[in-house]
Amino acid sequence: MPAAVSVVSRGRSKMRNTQRKPSILNFDAGCGSSLSFIVIGLVGFTLIACLFFISHQVKTGHAHSYSSHLPATRELEQVEEEHFRLPPPHKVNPRAVKRTVKRRGSTKASKIIDEYLDGSSALHDMFFPSETTAVNPTKGRNDSMYFYPGRVWLDTDGNAIQAHGGGILYDQNTATYYWYGENKDGPTYQIHPEGAQRIDIIGVSCYSSKDLWSWTHEGIVLPGERTNITHDLHISKVLERPKVIYNDRTRQYVMWMHIDDGNYTKASVGVAVSRSPTGPFSYLYSFRPHGFDSRDMTIFKDDDGMAYLFYATRGNTELHVSPLTADYLNVTSAIRRILVRRFREAPAVFKLRGTYYMITSRCSGWAPNPALAHATHKIMGPWETLGNPCVGGNHFLRLTTFLSQSTFVLPLPGLPGTFIFMADRWNPSDLCDSRYVWLPLSIGGLADEALDYSFGFPSWSRVSIYWHRKWRLPEGWRKSYA
Ligand SMILES: *[C@@H]1O[C@H](CO)[C@@H](O)[C@H](O)[C@H]1NC(C)=O
Ligand SMILES: *[C@@H]1O[C@H](CO)[C@@H](O)[C@H](O)[C@H]1NC(C)=O
Ligand SMILES: *[C@@H]1O[C@H](CO)[C@@H](O)[C@H](O)[C@H]1NC(C)=O
Ligand SMILES: *[C@@H]1O[C@H](CO)[C@@H](O)[C@H](O)[C@H]1NC(C)=O
Numbered sequence: 001m002p003a004a005v006s007v008v009s010r011g012r013s014k015m016r017n018t019q020r021k022p023s024i025l026n027f028d029a030g031c032g033s034s035l036s037f038i039v040i041g042l043v044g045f046t047l048i049a050c051l052f053f054i055s056h057q058v059k060t061g062h063a064h065s066y067s068s069h070l071p072a073t074r075e076l077e078q079v080e081e082e083h084f085r086l087p088p089p090h091k092v093n094p095r096a097v098k099r100t101v102k103r104r105g106s107t108k109a110s111k112i113i114d115e116y117l118d119g120s121s122a123l124h125d126m127f128f129p130s131e132t133t134a135v136n137p138t139k140g141r142n143d144s145m146y147f148y149p150g151r152v153w154l155d156t157d158g159n160a161i162q163a164h165g166g167g168i169l170y171d172q173n174t175a176t177y178y179w180y181g182e183n184k185d186g187p188t189y190q191i192h193p194e195g196a197q198r199i200d201i202i203g204v205s206c207y208s209s210k211d212l213w214s215w216t217h218e219g220i221v222l223p224g225e226r227t228n229i230t231h232d233l234h235i236s237k238v239l240e241r242p243k244v245i246y247n248d249r250t251r252q253y254v255m256w257m258h259i260d261d262g263n264y265t266k267a268s269v270g271v272a273v274s275r276s277p278t279g280p281f282s283y284l285y286s287f288r289p290h291g292f293d294s295r296d297m298t299i300f301k302d303d304d305g306m307a308y309l310f311y312a313t314r315g316n317t318e319l320h321v322s323p324l325t326a327d328y329l330n331v332t333s334a335i336r337r338i339l340v341r342r343f344r345e346a347p348a349v350f351k352l353r354g355t356y357y358m359i360t361s362r363c364s365g366w367a368p369n370p371a372l373a374h375a376t377h378k379i380m381g382p383w384e385t386l387g388n389p390c391v392g393g394n395h396f397l398r399l400t401t402f403l404s405q406s407t408f409v410l411p412l413p414g415l416p417g418t419f420i421f422m423a424d425r426w427n428p429s430d431l432c433d434s435r436y437v438w439l440p441l442s443i444g445g446l447a448d449e450a451l452d453y454s455f456g457f458p459s460w461s462r463v464s465i466y467w468h469r470k471w472r473l474p475e476g477w478r479k480s481y482a
Pocket of ligand 3: 262263
């Protein structure tokens with residue numbers, strides 16, 4: 001298929017451009033000439049494959065026209081390169097190396113990651129800048145309102161935001177955004193030398209905001225349990241990735257989370273409810289969905305009010321997706337296995353005009369790794385894998401999801417096709433000082449790596465997460481909420 005391949009590679013180079021507008025015309029011309037080439041020279045399979053290709057061009061070309069044209073988002077879609085020099089390696093603290101996840105072989109990249117994870121290295125300091133550079137809504141001018149991925153981020157009381165592995169709920173009732181996440185404001189320790197670094201359960205913190213930049217702490221809305229050692233939320237246990245959705249029928253705010261014991265053998269989901277977005281939440285129970293182990297998870301509420309649980313299962317080898325019951329307090333019996341044998345975790349699900357997307361990470365403990373984007377027209381699957389969505393920065397940053405792990409993707413209502421990618425930059429030597437990486441994510445253009453598609457042609461719009469040292473929300477991001 002040389003003709004089609006050359007068209008595809010032209011498409012790829014276009015996708016790397018910041019302004020994708022002209023690509024539709026170019027694709028049409030490219031397809032016309034490849035078609036006549038085929039009519040003259042090629043038959044059978046080649047012809048069928050090309051017809052597939054053209055039909056997908058039409059489909060995705062249409063999708064493409066939805067976004068990337070807004071002047072407001074053009075700045076967010078600028079490709080920003082990084083040319084930093086990695087500091088010279090120092091002797092890595094052997095304890096630090098042992099503490100990080102064991103990787104096969106010892107590539108240059110894994111040595112750099114080990115160095116980065118070592119809290120005493122210069123490389124670590126580069127990506128965990130000190131509090132003097134903090135994003136601070138109590139000082140200076142709110143009108144700058146820049147996001148600085150990786151910097152300390154203070155709330156409106158001047159304290160570092162503690163909402164790790166979090167997610168955001170837009171509450172129609174109060175026209176306010178609520179950010180829920182793990183409060184990790186305690187000491188990091190290990191139960192035993194082979195175990196993962198941990199912090200005792202403090203609870204789920206909630207922050208409120210109207211502008212997504214200055215966040216007010218609403219308190220710990222689901223606290224850890226201090227005395228009852230058999231309770232799921234006893235401080236010695238694990239509570240991760242809390243996500244909250246609102247049930248319009250029961251008028252309850254429903255929180256789902258990963259519940260585990262200190263050595264991650266319980267592998268369950270937990271459920272809590274509240275009448276108010278700011279809690280307090282009452283903890284109901286934990287269980288293994290459909291009897292399967294469940295570690296990293298998320299929930300997604302669709303436009304039609306149906307909600308779904310996605311969980312990493314079977315020893316993190318695959319994900320399962322299941323609709324929730326109408327009250328959002330349990331899973332239904334429907335279940336599908338997706339991304340089987342892919343070893344993906346940290347799922348974040350979002351939707352644009354009938355297509356569902358998901359960002360996941362590989363499973364490598366606290367160490368960062370390359371993200372993948374996935375897409376489907378049917379939320380229950382099958383899901384297809386598109387490729388690494390990271391754009392800009394440099395090779396090192398793209399291979400590490402900008403040194404972070406996905407946790408949530410928030411739609412910007414006034415800018416369809418533009419989202420905020422929310423991720424955690426874990427700091428395993430001091431988990432409480434883990435940082436937030438928020439970056440613009442956009443859907444538009446053709447995917448340049450449709451890894452699962454049988455003919456190897458792009459069939460989905462490309463998902464791009466754009467690196468920026470600093471950025472802010474464009475005008476009009478909130479407009480369409482009534
Ligand atoms: C910035 O905005 C927050 C929340 O709106 C407010 O509490 C704070 O006082 C503002 N700071 C300044 C310096 O205006
Ligand atoms: C401790 O927690 C367990 C599990 O939630 C519960 O069944 C038990 O009643 C609790 N005990 C006390 C004394 O509250
Ligand atoms: C898990 O941890 C508990 C104590 O927290 C311990 O009793 C148990 O033996 C551990 N299980 C495994 C498989 O390590
Ligand atoms: C959830 O549904 C399953 C299957 O119907 C049922 O066995 C289980 O008891 C339910 N759990 C709760 C907490 O209602």
